[in-house]
Amino acid sequence: MTGGESTNIHPEIEGRDSIESRMREILRVRNYSYRTEQTYIERVRAYLSYAERNSLAIDEPETVRRYISWLALSRNVAASTQNLSFNAINFLFKEVLKKDMGDQSDNLRARSGSKLPSVFTVDEVKAIFDHLEGTDRLMLEMIYAGGLRISELMRLRVQDIDWEGCQLFVRGGKGDKDRTTLLGRKLVEPLRKHLEAVKKIHEEDLSAGVGEVYLPNGLDRKYPGAGKTWGWMYAFPSETISKDPRSGKMRRHHVSDMTIQRAMKEGMRKAGIAKYGSVHTLRHSFATHLLMKGVNIREVQDLLGHNSVETTMIYTHVIRTLGNRPESPLDMM
Structure with a gap:
């Protein structure tokens, strides 16, 4: 299946607009804040665009691995940004596509060194x-x-x-x-x-x-x-x-x-x-x-x-x- 085709994981979901609509619905039912809703939708939108540009299946863990690697290596995003994107995509897989990402959860989270917070006197x-x-x-x-x-x-x-x-x-x-x-x-x-x-x-x-x-x-x-x-x-x-x-x-x-x-x-x-x-x-x-x-x-x-x-x-x-x-x-x- 290419990025331009719809996933067959969930019959009622037929393309990006339906995925976004379904994801919004679940986020609201789960009482996520409006800011989190917007952030998750934005991150998933970027992921779906990447999959479409590269003719990749949106519901394959390998696509997620390639996307997160692209963010880290080509876009040079911060660890927090990488993890936020992964969290949004993980929500997409579990709650919308109803698919397990396997051990990707542990392998794709960025690890950053311990940093002391800035403090005022x-x-x-x-x-x-x-x-x-x-x-x-x-x-x-x-x-x-x-x-x-x-x-x-x-x-x-x-x-x-x-x-x-x-x-x-x-x-x-x-x-x-x-x-x-x-x-x-x-x-x-x-x-x-x-x-x-x-x-x-x-x-x-x-x-x-x-x-x-x-x-x-x-x-x-x-x-x-x-x-x-x-x-x-x-x-x-x-x-x-x-x-x-x-x-x-x-x-x-x-x-x-x-x-x-x-x-x-x-x-x-x-x-x-x-x-x-x-x-x-x-x-x-x-x-x-x-x-x-x-x-x-x-x-x-x-x-x-x-x-x-x-x-x-x-x-x-x-x-x-x-x-x-x-x-x-x-x-x-």
């Missing part, structure tokens, strides 16, 4: 915040205060804030896991004032007929009207109304990751910090600074939402780079 974090104001500063402070992933801040709902306990409920984090983490006491009043302004926007949206927000896991069908309630409103909504790519409804989504990343770059630029850093560096810094203060590593693991303490252990190595280092023999001369 406490003074650097303070300098970044001091050069920002308003919502930009508040968003980054909340990420640092609770060790949040950028997506977790973006999707934070008003009802997920525990004011009395000074904590946040992170819903559907990485691996679709829930957890609690910290809300800095210093952020309580700024966050309250911010939400007062957000509530006015929400009320205006309701009056305009666009105040219903997206609800996960089909909750909009189970609880009709819940998407219009204040508790489900995003704590950091988008400045604009846009069409929901899944339902087609006009609504206010959450703030975009690009908005938060731009704020971070601006804060670093104004603070004169030239080292590599991103919004995620604040999460690394949160973990490292807690450990430096003597917080138990198991507690840090829980706050970060790591499955294994081994993942959290990487920050103990970072601490050594920030602590008292031995003097260079050159300086002893």
